[in-house]
Amino acid sequence: MSLLRHDRGVGGVARAYWSQVHPVFMLPPVAASLFGAILAGDGAGTATTTATAVHAVAIFAAVYTAHLKDGYVDFHVRGEDDDHPLTERGCRVGLVASSALFALCCLLLWELAGWLAVALTVPTWGIAYLHAPQLDTNPLTATxxxxxxxxLAILGGYAVQTGTVSGVALGFALVFLVLLTGIKVVDDAQDYDYDRSIDKITVAVRVGPARAHRVAYGLMATALVVVVALAVSQIFPPTAVLAALAFAAVALVARRAEPELATMLLVRGSYVFLAVLVAAVWFQPLSRLGI
Structure with a gap:
């Protein structure tokens, strides 16, 4: 049986599997893994750069699994998508390969970084594999x-370096959980009519688009307030406030935009938010001046 629905040959196989790499959604989890390692800073123990790289690859493999499984379910199972480059067999082969890569990375992490890093990494594959069709039909788990x-990528990246999880790492993980949940609610609102027609219960379908947007921006505002509060209390670097201000500016513009543009702005804004936080943690310029 063929792996491909349209293309042929080794080049076609490579193009088909490469088409399942979606940088917009795959880069943030990998960056979060690296951010966790940066957050460890001087607390890093015997873990090496190799362990950090292995964790980043594991996170990539988990997200790739999610995209491949989602495409398989949406086209071959639900019939929602118009096309897909892979046959059912091609999707299954890809899922086995990405899952095997993830398992190999976890075995390496066990040797390089210890059990806690593995315990924080394994659930990312579970979330990825079960996203469709199990988790994406419930408004809480889908969002x-x-x-x-x-x-989890942040916490795992931190644990790879230190073998522990600190309050600071938990704080950053919580901030991203709340902020990105808000963005996801806005993203799901784009498909309100379609999701309602197929009985897919997102937050927007459950409470209505207008209330969903209020929930979304409330979550994002909460995350930014937490960043400022933790920066003022010197748990986060003081310059983390700049990340909150940068994202707040983007969110104010996005709130007046239509759903598709709003989602694009908020996703890009989250990249800026992460980039400024990375700089704040890595360089901590104000702390060096005694501020």
């Missing part, structure tokens, strides 16, 4: 799956 994966 929080991706944000929870990001939070």
């Amino acid at each position: 929080t799956g991706y944000p929870l994966g990001i939070a």
Whole structure:
């Protein structure tokens, strides 16, 4: 049986599997893994750069599994998508390969970083594999799956370096969980009419688009307030406030935009938010001046 529905040859196989790499949604989890390692800072123990790289690959494999499984379910099972480059067999082969890569990374992490890093990494594959069709039909799990994966990537990246999880790491993980959950609610609202027609219960379908947007921006505002509060209390670096201000500016613009544009702005804004936090943690310029 063929792996491909349209293309042929080795090049076609490579193109088909590469088509399941979606940088917009795959880069943030990998970046979150690296952010966790940066957050460890001077607390890093005997873990090596190799362990950090292995954790980042594990997170990539988990997210790739999610996209491949989601495409398989939406096209071959539900018939929602118009096309897909892989046959059912091709999807299953890809899922086995990505899951095997993830398992290999976990075995390496056990040797390189210890059990806690593995314990925080394994659930990311579970969230990825079960996203469709199990978790994406419930408004809570459908909305929080991706944000929870990001939070676990931060904690896992931190644990790879230190063998522990600190309050600071938990604080950053919580902030991203809440902020990205808000963004996901806005994203899901784009498909309100379609999701309602197929009885897919998202937050927007459950409470209505207008109330869903209020919930979404309330969650995002809560996350930003937490960042400022923890920065003022010197748990986060003081310059983390700049990340909150940058995202708040984007959110104010996005709130007046239509759903598709709002989602694009908020997703890009989350990249800026993460980038500024990375700089705040890595350089901590104000702390060096004694502020």
